Amino acid sequence: MNQPIILLHQVQLAENLGAVARAMGNFGLKQLRLIQPKCDPDDPKAIAMAAGNERVLESASLYQSLDHAVGDLELVFATTAAERELIKEYYTPRAAIPLMSGKKVGLLFGPERTGLSNEDLSVANHIITIPVNPDFSSLNIGQAVVIILYEWYQSQTDKDTWLHLGDTKPVSQKELQNFFKLLEAELDLVNFWRVPHKKEKMWQNIRAAFLRMQPTEQEIRTLYGAIQAIKK
């Protein structure tokens, strides 16, 4: 049984870090990754809020960048409170769960005050948005985690769904990032962006499209080959 991995990007408050650890314990999750955390997993406030599940804090992995933190994952869901300009598929927690079956999944949560930036979101395949009252939509990060993990845990008692992949494997984020690097270099080389300030947004959208595709390893090799062939 593959367990989702929780990724907290720039988590700010030790209390929230502890609440996330407690929620992970409630639903049997073990793997926590902290990207540029602004608080310390051995802060007494974190340990108090973990309410006995400090083990997940002790074993948390630290990362310097989001790209590294998602490198070995097959499917990344980012969480946002509101819709963004990026073209991504939005899922409720319940609708997202069946997609996770059999995959190495990361669930990415942003800093408490600001949430994830568009640049942060660009590493994700899809987005999870919890349906809430639009007039009061600010969910505490611990509560957002608990809701999504509750849905995941519920699904483990149900019958699972399967994605037919044949002999192929879904591409890892790292391989996809390598493909992005190559594609970006090619597009830079041919001055594709024309107006430099447009590049950031355009490049986010191109990556969003390929992430939505969820390509297999074979498909990425094919696309890579196609780019090389057209170039020559």
Next chain:
Amino acid sequence: MNQPIILLHQVQLAENLGAVARAMGNFGLKQLRLIQPKCDPDDPKAIAMAAGNERVLESASLYQSLDHAVGDLELVFATTAAERELIKEYYTPRAAIPLMSGKKVGLLFGPERTGLSNEDLSVANHIITIPVNPDFSSLNIGQAVVIILYEWYQSQTDKDTWLHLGDTKPVSQKELQNFFKLLEAELDLVNFWRVPHKKEKMWQNIRAAFLRMQPTEQEIRTLYGAIQAIKK
């Protein structure tokens, strides 16, 4: 639409009271009843944790006994972490929601440290138990409230998944076919397939990947431009 009423019996910590108020705001609930509370709804810690939804704290009703607090309700669900000796029907949050339809419902939560006593439970029609990891089953009261209210709110909406498109439109099959024709012509031109008999399968797989992407018109224009740019 009947909203459930939240009943907190002998709530101990102002922080938790505030967290419950915040969760109620997130899911649009207005009515809070406090039975023999051990903390004050205008405690600054409660107001801080309510994160802007202090109105529900200000308008909370106070009761001296559970019997009074449930007097006008039609259906009361009590929440417990574990099964008790009392012979009651146990429901997961999800299974409980359909029973609430059209009724004046109360959701009863116990003191943080001990939970509801058997005597407290005797006012309830049924029991809700949230499925959790049996080795670490202690859910924070704010988190228990948020999970049950999330389930209730979900039942009020039917939106599962959606694609955020902003100002763009999904590409039509016809436009996608035009893109495929162009791409195929380019790949033919550069002798991408090498072995002719492999083309059919490879080309099917490439098209499958782009179909899974469900590109927008804008994205297809971008990809088209990228191909042209790399070609030059």
